Amino acid sequence: MFSFFKRKKTEAEQAAVEQSAPEAAPSAAPEPAPAPAPASSQAPEQPSLLRRWFGANGQAEAPQAAPEAELFPETAERPTTEAERKTSWMARLKAGLAKTSNNLSLLFVGARIDEDLYEELEAALLMSDAGMDATQYLLDNLRRKVKEDKLLDPAAVKNALKELMIDLLRTLEKPLELGRHEPLVMMIAGVNGAGKTTSIGKLARHMQTYEQSVLLAAGDTFRAAAREQLMVWGQRNNVTVISQASGDPAAVAFDAVQSGKARGMDVVMVDTAGRLPTQLHLMEELKKIKRVIGKGMEGAPHEVLLVIDGNTGQNALAQVKAFDDALQLTGLIITKLDGTAKGGVLAAIARTRPVPVYFIGVGEKLEDLQPFKAEEFVEALLG
Template identity: 70%
Template sequence: MFSFFRRKPKEEAPAVVAPEVAPAPVAPETPVQPLPNVSPAPAVTTAAVAPAVEEAEITPAPAPAPEQKKSWLSRLKAGLAKTSSSLTTLFVGARIDDDLYDELEAALLTADAGVEATLFLLDALKKKVKEEKLTEAEQVKAALKTLLIDLLTPLQKPLILGKHQPMVMMIAGVNGAGKTTTIGKLAKHMQMHHQSVVLAAGDTFRAAAREQLAIWGERNGVTVIAQESGDPAAVAFDAVASAKARQTNVVMIDTAGRLPTQLHLMEELKKIRRVLGKAMDTAPHEVLLVIDGNTGQNALAQVKAFDDALQLTGLVITKLDGTAKGGVLAAIAKTRPVPVYFIGVGEQIEDLQPFNAQEFVDALLN
């Protein structure tokens, strides 16, 4: 598995003791305040949560074998093949003239790069061609690669572990984006970096969501906090309280999928965020939005809406193995540059990997 987490020294948090175990001292400066009108939720326990580990024990996952890395890159390239073909064929035997720029503009727009990013790239490319006196089509293609890498590199950011105890992650996204599956994959990644995990089934809106998350919990051997029905914010609060009592490293909270136009449901997400702040002063530490890579410019609209509502800290782009065009990352970088932590190209655990701008552009413009 790829090593993609960057660690900072952990700040030790005082242990918070669950009611059913013997009392332990709690530091007076960080009391756990109960949330009014929130009743405890029964935990659906699939396995015992591992005790918190010392900082010295948290070591990077082994570097991927060359064949594993090659397999990942080949799957990424295959997922972006349609866009890659439409872009790269433009430069075969092409003359550097207005016709080439017009065709490139159309190709970028078709690839979901959006108007703003497309015009930015074209203007920068024309300037680069003139300043560097480029005369060959392959030189222009190489210049476009450089510009794309420069545009996307600010989105490349590692997810930091060990900074908070526990680290509270809120996961959002519309139905069908692969949110719950992504949570399961991320939980496995966390475990490979020696992090104990608790999952919270905060998607009480979709009937099968709780069961789906429980399956991932059982598969990964982690606890899932759930309620048969009730307030998703209460589930989130109880999950954080449980993680603090058990000294768990990471809490990941699933939320109900919804469209940004469903304003009353977006308000529910804001409530969950507020309640997490009551459960732990600094929470949530990460607010991730899971996006289906096939949704094109609609993905950009989702980023804007969820960022306005929740102040996103990162994105996960899924399903880049299908008909995804890939250009939406350029649109996001230019319009709403929220970091892209991970991209996914399939259903397997290893198919979710950290975003790397160089690798992505290489797959797009090989």
């Protein structure tokens, strides 16, 4: 932490100031100088970073955030209490998943518990992008549960499906743990248009509410204006951005890690160029960036996150597989669940490649990116 003090003027400087100052009115008595604040001999206490949790288990630990209206004017009217924020978040999440929710919920209205219901459920789950594996898993277990518990009421069958889906998605529920390393180095990947750079900006602001100092690296030197977009988020959050006008992205990442270590930062986030998993030469470049980050700090990157557009359906599962094979992903961020996203792809991920989902997003505002919680998600999906 830096402290800035006023330098005391020399006698010569003071005399020069008095000569250049306008002559005071005879009747005006000089005001007494304010008493200097007592100097503190003790440095301000720093928050402990040991085992700080950020995510599903960390909400209660979050300190009071600074007012966000100055940085994000669009959030000036956001709900003020925790209950209001939760209600607002659930309303937006339900609205984003409304299409799938309606398709599934309507099946249980006045339904008979027979083979026709299971066939309709199968079609609805497949339409929600759950995939064949997850759909078959849910239906097999639902049949078993209906038989064992002798369920005859459609509402009870619906609740049984909700419980099964929560249990399935809970394998993806994991908080992002801060304070394990100094700095914690995070590498962010994703295809173009997934909302990667915007998610980085939101994450930086969220981490600041947990008293984390953040440094960003503009490693996306491939896409036009990507560096400028990250610089805007850096200005909004008052965060330094390490960048080069036209440089090797691995070099930018290395410089950022070194700078983060030298400055004693808590978190360093490295943006990377968006690319399709079929672009093998670009995927090799991602591997190179990861290797170079490791040379800058042993064991880094500590988190390798993939940002996925929730509207891409089963293609999202293919992205998870490809990027996980190349980079060994530690977490996912699912964005844009406020559009035509169907939501079932999370079930497919849970069954096929259960990489933890750290955050989900339903819009452009800061509060539209929240930690993933299986129970909340299924409640929005099935009502």
